[in-house]
Amino acid sequence: MSRALQKYLDHVMLYANRKEEDAAKIRAELEDHLRQKTGDLQAGGLPREDAVFQAIEDHGTARTVGYSLRKGFALLDVRTQGTARGFIAIGPRAVGIIAFGNVAVGLFAFGNFAFGALAFGALAIAGLISFGGISLAPLGTALGLAAVGQTAYGTIACGGLAIGLWVPWAIDYVSILNNGYLLLQNFLTSAGNIAVFVIIPWLWLVFPILNGIMCGLKKDEYLRIKKIDPKMVE
Numbered sequence: 001m002s003r004a005l006q007k008y009l010d011h012v013m014l015y016a017n018r019k020e021e022d023a024a025k026i027r028a029e030l031e032d033h034l035r036q037k038t039g040d041l042q043a044g045g046l047p048r049e050d051a052v053f054q055a056i057e058d059h060g061t062a063r064t065v066g067y068s069l070r071k072g073f074a075l076l077d078v079r080t081q082g083t084a085r086g087f088i089a090i091g092p093r094a095v096g097i098i099a100f101g102n103v104a105v106g107l108f109a110f111g112n113f114a115f116g117a118l119a120f121g122a123l124a125i126a127g128l129i130s131f132g133g134i135s136l137a138p139l140g141t142a143l144g145l146a147a148v149g150q151t152a153y154g155t156i157a158c159g160g161l162a163i164g165l166w167v168p169w170a171i172d173y174v175s176i177l178n179n180g181y182l183l184l185q186n187f188l189t190s191a192g193n194i195a196v197f198v199i200i201p202w203l204w205l206v207f208p209i210l211n212g213i214m215c216g217l218k219k220d221e222y223l224r225i226k227k228i229d230p231k232m233v234e
Helices: 005-017 020-043 048-059 061-070 180-186 190-228
Strands: 074-078 083-091 093-100 103-110 114-158 158-164 174-177
Touching: 005 048, 005 061, 005 190, 020 048, 020 093, 074 190, 083 158, 083 190, 103 190
Parallel strands: 074 083, 083 093, 093 103, 103 114
Antiparallel strands: 114 158, 158 174
8 A cells, every 4th residue: 555545544534533352344445445545546547656646635634534534422532633522522522411612502511602501701601600701591691791691791991781581680581780899888788698609719720620621622632733744733
């Protein structure tokens, strides 16, 4: 088998990231397919070297093919492009129980755009608790620059804005707080105490720990790939 084809398969299996016993079978099937494709191209008049490169190009990039060979929903799925899917999913787009990405969908979602039961992001939409620039939690607690929720806590400029189905200090369900002191006063209500009890552990303990773990896993994946070929993660 040519060196170019060998290197291509190495890269495909790097991204596929399958167990050794599965990887051997998958690689053998890919090799058979590419050998057959190369033979067909040679029969059509292409020189062997050109046939190999044409077969590889037609088959797809190593990253795209490799990711397509991953399990549908793994325990841990970390990707440098596309949509990660797993119990823990990390990638540009992520779908999982714990999802970490630019766009994240999961029970616990962390991203610029986060959707989940608990969501953290520039735009966070959650069923229970959301934290973000724009924070929406119709059935739970929302905390953000602009917050909408069953109980909502938000600040805009020097004042604050809170909109919700039920906000203790709201007038006609819309509350505009004139200063930070008034915002702090409202956290002394019973609903405010509950919100503090729920929010503080997540902001100062759970979220930083989860964020650190996710960033570490993502870095490990990049380093694993870069070790084989630095150009593959550019």
